[in-house]
């Protein structure tokens with residue numbers, strides 16, 4: 223698959239954008255007109271620079287408001303087009319994007335449109351230029367890709383074809399299957415963009431909220447599958463207008479963009495294999511059918527089986543040790559060579575890392591996931607351009623394959639074991655008598671704050687590298703603003719990550735200087751007894767206001783004794799059709815607090831109705847101190 227990206231996706235000058243695209247490994251770029259118009263580089267300079275960087279100049283765009291106009295306007299439009307065709311020859315470019323008319327079309331007649339577009343095609347032919355005609359979702363008369371293709375057939379000119387843009391097609395919910403009926407030679411260009419499903423006018427949605435594939439909710443693998451089946455072999459190019467990307471670090475955004483195409487390529491191959499296997503009903507020849515576009519695949523990973531450990535970094539570890547002990551964790555000793563402690567309760571393991579932590583407040587630093595094969599998972603992540611984390615290890619110690627998540631949390635890919643134990647724990651507490659590790663417990667979920675400019679990148683990272691599934695996002699009110707909350711989880715719920723986009727003032731600039739609170743939640747079988755034991759050990763609970771319990775009673779009509787127990791222990795409660803959820807929170811140390819939960823029945827949520835209470839109480843205690 224030939225990869226591409228429009229310069230409009232990125233921040234910076236044209237030169238900076240082109241350099242970042244080359245570093246990220248794109249085959250080609252689309253030159254967005256304004257990027258050229260505002261550049262000190264002449265067309266010949268751009269041409270030379272692209273050649274030096276090994277970047278194809280695949281599309282010049284956009285050319286707007288051409289068709290369906292009065293004869294006078296047509297004349298002016300042809301003159302305008304010819305100037306661009308001449309410019310393109312200086313750039314060494316041969317394909318231009320022409321969008322369906324939004325502003326100046328006054329005549330809704332396909333015969334007239336086709337004849338005007340034929341004049342454009344003829345002129346383009348004289349300059350060796352190909353016109354890729356695209357139906358904008360908000361085009362005045364042409365807003366449907368099938369309509370655009372009918373016009374291409376009517377024009378019937380070798381220099382006139384169509385551009386398929388996933389946003390314009392999927393934002394209107396047009397059926398993508400008929401893409402396969404398009405003559406592949408007439409598909410001159412393909413643009414891909416994802417987007418969250420929003421209810422708003424399509425133009426604003428498109429201009430501000432497009433995201434890279436895998437970061438939104440469109441069925442892009444299916445869209446691409448139809449494009450591939452049509453026989454298309456040209457560039458697959460990102461055209462993503464996004465307010466955040468346009469002000470983020472250019473090289474980093476380009477890498478995020480490239481990751482999205484590598485992932486989309488794999489997902490498209492998967493979709494094709496899946497659908498042809500169905501259609502062929504066991505006919506293996508048909509399911510192995512080859513298409514003109516070759517799709518690369520990645521090392522395969524299945525979703526992680528669970529959390530292997532969570533690591534908190536701290537200079538002064540006393541408060542953390544106290545909290546974990548009060549919760550019922552057992553100290554398993556120090557590492558034999560490193561300044562690292564292991565605490566565990568059942569299969570929930572917490573590492574306290576004092577290395578390179580001078581002056582840092584306690585903060586979540588790393589997460590370990592159980593995977594089938596750490597080597598394969600690590601190879602996949604690296605092919606998806608995840609930065610590798612180097613961990614110093616002694617010769618006889620477990621080697622952790624690590625990658626760095628977009629918020630710089632270190633992610634370790636660990637060998638899972640069927641009984642939930644971890645091979646590396648013997649490196650801790652030499653000479654210590656290991657007793658029982660307390661009540662049975664697992665890490666239920668981890669809640670990480672994401673810097674606003676890397677939120678979408680994080681969703682794609684965990685989707686593509688770790689095979690977690692994004693769930694519909696929620697917005698939680700807090701005293702300092704709305705917190706956007708995105709759950710990423712495995713299908714069985716064994717791994718649950720909650721990514722929170724913190725209100726601006728609280729967003730962490732760097733991992734080491736976090737002000738937004740994050741937490742690790744542990745699931746136990748009997749929360750009431752766990753809470754009682756923790757209270758007896760002196761645990762400081764997050765204090766829940768009495769108003770909450772009155773409201774709880776109004777909503778759920780709880781048995782009075784049970785309600786009294788909840789209130790006495792500062793427990794929160796939720797119930798839905800699937801089951802019940804009980805949980806409590808500890809006070810915060812540094813930027814970390816802990817949560818203990820009990821899931822009853824098949825309850826699959828996180829006590830979302832209780833989140834605003836938690837935020838308000840934490841805000842209050844933060845501002846009181």
Ligand code: MG
Pocket residue numbers: 356387413461
């Ligand atoms: Mg487009």
Ligand code: MG
Pocket residue numbers: 667669741743817828
């Ligand atoms: Mg939670």
